[in-house]
Amino acid sequence: MGPDWPLFSVIIPLRDHRGQWEQCWLGWTSQTVDRSLYEIILVMPPDFTAHAELKALVAGQARLESTDCVHDIELSAIGAARARGRYLFFTESHCWPEPDVIELCIRAIDDHPDWVGFSCRSLPICHNRLSEAEAAMYQADIDFGLKQHPWRKVLDQCFVTRRDVYEECGGLREEFGHFAEWVLAAGYFARGYAVGYLEEARFHHYYVGRIGELKTFTLDFVQGEIRYLSGDRRDPGWELLEIPHEWSERDNVDDDALALHALNALMRYRGWKRPDEKLRASWRWIAPALFGDLHARVAARLAVAHARTMLTALAVVGSSDAMARWMRRYISSLIRFQRLESIRRTRGHARLAPKLLGDHVLAELGFHAVETAAGHTFRWSEPQAAVRIKGLPGRNTVCIRSPALRAPLDEIGTQFYFDGARVDPAAIDIGCDRYTLNLDLPKSGVATLAWACPVLKGVGDVRRLGLSVVAIDVSQDACDRDQKDSGLSAAISRVR
Structure with missing residues (x-):
């Protein structure tokens, strides 16, 4: 200088x-x-x-x-x-x-x-x-x-x-x-x-004081936010930025195939305590199964239109308090709508999301954000959830690590579904902190695992909770490996 x-x-x-x-x-x-x-x-x-x-x-x-x-x-x-x-x-x-x-x-x-x-x-x-x-x-x-x-x-x-x-x-x-x-x-x-x-x-x-200017500024901020979240967030301070609900829950609305599996688990589940519970839970999965994220985006657009109409009218005849209230509602609804639209536009161009449930989980649906309790870092699933998993073709062991935070696992009453079919209880081993399932993966090595269980509602928590999940591991079944090793050993002995 x-x-x-x-x-x-x-x-x-x-x-x-x-x-x-x-x-x-x-x-x-x-x-x-x-x-x-x-x-x-x-x-x-x-x-x-x-x-x-x-x-x-x-x-x-x-x-x-x-x-x-x-x-x-x-x-x-x-x-x-x-x-x-x-x-x-x-x-x-x-x-x-x-x-x-x-x-x-x-x-x-x-x-x-x-x-x-x-x-x-x-x-x-x-x-x-x-x-x-x-x-x-x-x-x-x-x-x-x-x-x-x-x-x-x-x-x-x-x-x-x-x-x-x-x-x-x-x-x-x-x-x-x-x-x-x-x-x-x-x-x-x-x-x-x-x-x-x-x-x-x-x-x-x-x-x-122009609504068009408000919309332009808000869109600019939201697009920058989603662009940042879609990138490689490793610069100092990235962990301080709050992750918006629309981003953390984006997998819960945009995979209609997984939504169909979650809906199948819901419809086939037999552990309902009251008949109306099943009916109330159905809409959660019917809309994303049929429309993907279209339902959420249409609802958000309608909320924006309603808030803008009210704000425009109040600017002429309303009180200052009413204008302030609807101004906040307009911006809040606008942010939600623009986040959903921005997420949709970046889909396919964004980097792969962090594999929070493990390297063998390709996609997930029906999970809440990461949290920590009782010494465990995990995610609550919803009462119905689905994951797309990948392993080697043939017999595999799928291990769902689930700390018993709500009740002993064998008392919860969880039912599992593999590519739409109910998993035989004989193929499930329930431990103190994990479910172990013996499953045959197809030639592609990719399949869908879904489950349904009774809803858990925490004190002061409005979420509908299911299983607490730390990770999901997929590995070739040990007995299958032993059989392959035995065959190789026999072949070697014959050569000798």
């Missing part, structure tokens, strides 16, 4: 400026500190049209960077790569600082040497009823992240960071859209870096 280089590089992507880029510029040129302490980098996308006005207003007081990129996260990353300052100051072109922001930032750097970065305070600017509801929702989330959440401290409206740490943590990765903020924040935390919150440094953030 040269001796005349600035302390701060202020990076402003001129995308999504909402008509506020001039106000943004005036905020940065009205700072109370000497102008030599910071440079301003304006990164222009190809669709920015006010070139003449910008050049006349800037008049050589900022660096203008042109690029073919159109996403504001990518524009910010480009600005950071071309910056000269020791500290990078990320912001947006529809935000503007109060005059003492940089002065307060310099003081914070001196007062908090343990901070490698910090976010400033965001103050909403609203101009219609919808923008007020939008601001209330986002401000609550921003305040939670900056004041309560352990690591979600990166707010790209107004974020200051040491450049070397930013680069070490991988920077803003444009392929993840606005989800890149969370990835970066998790990376800082995982590496042990402290990111603070400078509440006295205030920015004004302009909320546009």
Whole structure:
């Protein structure tokens, strides 16, 4: 870094400026500190049209960077790569600082040497009823992240960071859209870096108040989230990011063949205590067996349409409380729908999911997320579940390791089905913590194993639980190997 280089590089992507880029510029040129302490980098996308006005207003007081990129996260990353300052100051072109922001930032750097970065305070600017509801929702989330959440401290409206740490943590990765903020924040935390919150440094953030803009931003975040989950998540901080329900349960809706086997297990199971239990459980498997994930996606789309209709009407005649409530419902339903759609689009292009039940399980259906209890790491199945397993053709031993968390295994009453047929109880050995099944795999070595058992409902747990499963192992049956070895030994003896 040269001796005349600035302390701060202020990076402003001129995308999504909402008509506020001039106000943004005036905020940065009205700072109370000497102008030599910071440079301003304006990164222009190809669709920015006010070139003449910008050049006349800037008049050589900022660096203008042109690029073919159109996403504001990518524009910010480009600005950071071309910056000269020791500290990078990320912001947006529809935000503007109060005059003492940089002065307060310099003081914070001196007062908090343990901070490698910090976010400033965001103050909403609203101009219609919808923008007020939008601001209330986002401000609550921003305040939670900056004041309560352990690591979600990166707010790209107004974020200051040491450049070397930013680069070490991988920077803003444009392929993840606005989800890149969370990835970066998790990376800082995982590496042990402290990111603070400078509440006295205030920015004004302009909320546009248009439903179409809300939809676009939400889709961008969700697509980045699913793209991240679909990739090789091994960078520091990946384990901090919460896995959404739609992702962890994606196998429970998208395999209609496995759903048919689970439905078969349900229909043939004879351990029902009440006749209505079977009827209530049937719809869980009929819909995915017939339609795959179509039922879930249609239901999610209808929920979005309903919430949007209500929000649009309330923007005209509703109370502020009602608007805030339906704004949250709209965004929540929109996130669910967009996650389901994004997962469907990435299917076939995503990496193989982690084999949580073992290397011999090719696919699974009817399982809850991984959890730990009584010293075991396992997954609860639903009362009906199905797995696609692979082994060598011929007789195999299938071992389902299942700690007896709900009852002794021989008292649960589980019934197993192999490629649709009931497994003979004589072929099942029930131990204290495992089921061992002797099964003949076809020539392909691939088959489907399903089971059904009585439903278990835990205290305060709304899930329908079945078996606790640690892993499923498939191996060539020992007696089959002994027979093959005996035949080989006999052949050798005859040669001798």
